[in-house]
Amino acid sequence: MRQIFDIHGGIHPPERKELADPGYVHEMPLPSKLVLPISQHIGAPARPVVEVGEAVKGGQMIAEAQGPVSVPVHAPSSGTVTAIESRAVPHASGLTATCIEISLDGSDSWIDLKGLEDWRETPKPELVERVRQAGIAGLGGAGFPTAIKLASDRELGIHTLIINGTECEPYISADDTVMQCCAREIVEGAEILAHMVGAQNIILAVEDNKPEAAEAMENAAQALEIADVVTFPTKYPSGGEKQLIEILFDMQVPSGGIPADIGILCQNPSTAVAVRDALIDGKPLTDRITTVTGMSLKKPGNRRVMLGTPIRELLNEAAFDAQTADRVIHGGPMMGFAVTDLDMPVVKITNCILAPTRTEIPSPQPQQACIRCGMCAEACPASLLPQQLYWYARAKDNEQLERHNLLDCIECGACAYVCPSHIPLVQYYRSAKGAIREAANEKVRSDNSRLRFEARQERLEREAAAKEAKRAARKAAAEARAKSGDDPVQAAIERAKAKKVSQEAEQ
Amino acid sequence: MIEMVLANPILLALAALVGMAIVFGALLGFAAVRFEVEGNPLSDQINTILPQTQCGQCGYPGCRPYAEAIAEGDSINKCPPGGEDTIQALANLLDVEPEPLDAEHGIEAEPTVAFIREDECIGCTKCIQACPVDAILGAAKQMHTVIIDECTGCDLCVEPCPVDCIDMIPRKGGIQHWYWPLPNEAASDNIIATDRPSENTPEQAAA
Numbered sequence: 001m002r003q004i005f006d007i008h009g010g011i012h013p014p015e016r017k018e019l020a021d022p023g024y025v026h027e028m029p030l031p032s033k034l035v036l037p038i039s040q041h042i043g044a045p046a047r048p049v050v051e052v053g054e055a056v057k058g059g060q061m062i063a064e065a066q067g068p069v070s071v072p073v074h075a076p077s078s079g080t081v082t083a084i085e086s087r088a089v090p091h092a093s094g095l096t097a098t099c100i101e102i103s104l105d106g107s108d109s110w111i112d113l114k115g116l117e118d119w120r121e122t123p124k125p126e127l128v129e130r131v132r133q134a135g136i137a138g139l140g141g142a143g144f145p146t147a148i149k150l151a152s153d154r155e156l157g158i159h160t161l162i163i164n165g166t167e168c169e170p171y172i173s174a175d176d177t178v179m180q181c182c183a184r185e186i187v188e189g190a191e192i193l194a195h196m197v198g199a200q201n202i203i204l205a206v207e208d209n210k211p212e213a214a215e216a217m218e219n220a221a222q223a224l225e226i227a228d229v230v231t232f233p234t235k236y237p238s239g240g241e242k243q244l245i246e247i248l249f250d251m252q253v254p255s256g257g258i259p260a261d262i263g264i265l266c267q268n269p270s271t272a273v274a275v276r277d278a279l280i281d282g283k284p285l286t287d288r289i290t291t292v293t294g295m296s297l298k299k300p301g302n303r304r305v306m307l308g309t310p311i312r313e314l315l316n317e318a319a320f321d322a323q324t325a326d327r328v329i330h331g332g333p334m335m336g337f338a339v340t341d342l343d344m345p346v347v348k349i350t351n352c353i354l355a356p357t358r359t360e361i362p363s364p365q366p367q368q369a370c371i372r373c374g375m376c377a378e379a380c381p382a383s384l385l386p387q388q389l390y391w392y393a394r395a396k397d398n399e400q401l402e403r404h405n406l407l408d409c410i411e412c413g414a415c416a417y418v419c420p421s422h423i424p425l426v427q428y429y430r431s432a433k434g435a436i437r438e439a440a441n442e443k444v445r446s447d448n449s450r451l452r453f454e455a456r457q458e459r460l461e462r463e464a465a466a467k468e469a470k471r472a473a474r475k476a477a478a479e480a481r482a483k484s485g486d487d488p489v490q491a492a493i494e495r496a497k498a499k500k501v502s503q504e505a506e507q
Numbered sequence: 508m509i510e511m512v513l514a515n516p517i518l519l520a521l522a523a524l525v526g527m528a529i530v531f532g533a534l535l536g537f538a539a540v541r542f543e544v545e546g547n548p549l550s551d552q553i554n555t556i557l558p559q560t561q562c563g564q565c566g567y568p569g570c571r572p573y574a575e576a577i578a579e580g581d582s583i584n585k586c587p588p589g590g591e592d593t594i595q596a597l598a599n600l601l602d603v604e605p606e607p608l609d610a611e612h613g614i615e616a617e618p619t620v621a622f623i624r625e626d627e628c629i630g631c632t633k634c635i636q637a638c639p640v641d642a643i644l645g646a647a648k649q650m651h652t653v654i655i656d657e658c659t660g661c662d663l664c665v666e667p668c669p670v671d672c673i674d675m676i677p678r679k680g681g682i683q684h685w686y687w688p689l690p691n692e693a694a695s696d697n698i699i700a701t702d703r704p705s706e707n708t709p710e711q712a713a714a
Contacts, residue, residue, distance in 0.1 A: 095682050393689070430686065430687040431687040431688055442558070446560075457569075
């Protein structure tokens with residue numbers, strides 16, 4: 001039995017996970033059209049490689065990765081590309097971004113998929129490239145390209161792979177469902193991932209509010225000697241990878257660092273399944289399991305959804321009652337954001353669509369003044385000082401914010417949850433983080449401009465000096481010629497004079 | 508002589524002080540020459556704060572000349588591209604009171620980049636010569652184009668263009684640059700119920 005440790009802070013919000021009946025996957029009927037954003041991950045957007053009017057098949061790449069931190073996008077079913085244009089995408093800003101729209105023909109015919117015969121015999125760089133080409137980005141909610149995590153060639157190496165099945169956020173049960181339904185695939189995927197990074201241990205971490213998932217994982221893990229299932233008490237946000245590492249190892253990831261700095265790699269169970277499917281079956285990432293839940297739905301549940309399915313169709317399938325619904329949230333109640341347009345599609349990071357009633361999740365109450373009670377500091381799982389950060393964020397004092405490690409904030413929302421003054425603390429931090437990021441980008445830009453300006457000044461000076469030197473050389477040469485008497489002008493004048501004299505003599 | 512000095516402790520003290528002053532003065536003088544700092548580090552520090560658009564709106568030909576002028580005592584509120592943030596940072600560095608931006612030099616605006624409408628470009632190279640950071644690519648009688656990542660948005664290329672084919676377009680925008688705004692704090696001013704503005708009109712309140 002493995003020893004379990006505790007993290008600082010954390011909260012126990014009502015879970016309400018049973019609403020979506022975890023463990024059962026509802027299949028969705030084929031939608032009529034799909035809208036696929038070219039950027040469903042962190043990093044550079046993919047570049048479309050299809051044109052409007054082109055026929056595509058399921059599994060065909062429709063946008064290729066651009067730059068190292070990027071993943072491609074694949075068509076989830078067969079049909080015709082009907083538009084490549086800016087559409088509403090699931091993002092907190094509510095802004096639009098380039099999407100590829102596919103009208104499906106209903107036949108759902110796929111390209112020939114070709115998996116690896118034996119992944120153990122395949123060189124690791126090729127495995128990483130296949131994961132990348134399959135369009136896999138972290139399915140837990142952040143969407144970081146998985147291949148980047150697998151490719152990092154650090155000296156220390158990775159000793160432990162954690163399959164993070166914590167899923168601590170209320171309502172969401174997508175990972176729970178995957179763990180119950182695809183436990184064998186998760187373990188296979190974990191084995192491949194561990195092989196790719198050279199990890200000697202695999203920990204399948206499950207919170208103790210998911211006993212069925214833990215049991216399913218336990219059964220599946222018996223096939224693999226190095227895999228261990230660990231359960232630990234339920235607490236939000238134990239699922240943050242840094243928090244989970246603290247729970248399992250009593251070790252902290254260094255400030256500003258990543259788990260790989262201490263030899264650990266975290267992956268979501270759905271991501272492990274996607275990696276397995278990509279390498280063994282050759283199937284790119286084109287669908288995912290999403291929790292569709294909330295009291296305003298008559299048929300909530302976990303659904304296998306094609307990427308690009310409009311949220312509206314998902315809600316209709318779950319018998320959405322727009323009368324009782326207050327708003328629709330993409331993601332969970334703690335870290336999600338309100339959906340402004342129901343035509344937004346499901347993307348790789350969509351782990352939950354939540355449609356609560358007004359009484360279920362009330363609108364936030366008006367913000368009041370901070371009374372310096374300190375409850376936020378007690379709740380912070382990253383051991384930060386939320387109150388100090390709040391003051392500095394209001395004052396836009398980026399220097400102090402960085403000094404107080406704002407960038408280690410995981411935006412879990414525990415501080416705002418416990419705040420008796422209903423201060424939307426996380427929004428302050430998100431805003432300040434964005435401002436710091438932009439300021440850093442501007443700094444890089446302005447340094448670059450300075451160098452270019454200085455280089456140009458130097459060039460202009462050099463050119464002016466060269467010009468001046470040439471002029472001086474010409475002048476010196478002219479003077480030298482004048483002195484030595486072979487001045488061509490003087491010679492010409494004398495020739496003319498001589499000619500005149502001779503002409504006069506002839507007359 | 509020595510007896511006189513010994514008899515007068517004040518003279519002794521004076522002699523000691525003068526001696527020390529000479530020794531330390533010589534030491535400091537030597538150090539000042541031996542460890543002299545090259546250039547003017549203050550103007551360098553100021554220059555790193557300035558936004559490096561090289562636009563000349565401050566009245567100086569570029570950011571470095573303005574940085575040198577500030578180090579000499581010029582006012583810190585002449586940089587519209589830097590705006591409030593730059594003024595604040597300069598005020599912190601120089602330990603002076605921040606002043607509002609001097610409107611004479613321009614107003615703070617969203618950052619832009621130059622964009623050449625390439626169909627209309629006649630290839631005169633005038634914009635290339637005007638660009639302070641060599642961010643325009645082209646040659647005589649060849650179409651020119653702006654390297655967006657290098658353009659500072661100074662708009663110095665707009666005026667020389669004989670066919671007006673250069674536009675200044677916003678640089679930021681779209682999802683990549685978006686971040687959460689600070690929450691609206693209007694509600695937080697109304698801590699006590701009686702602080703809230705009355706919902707009744709003055710007439711009703713009077714009645």
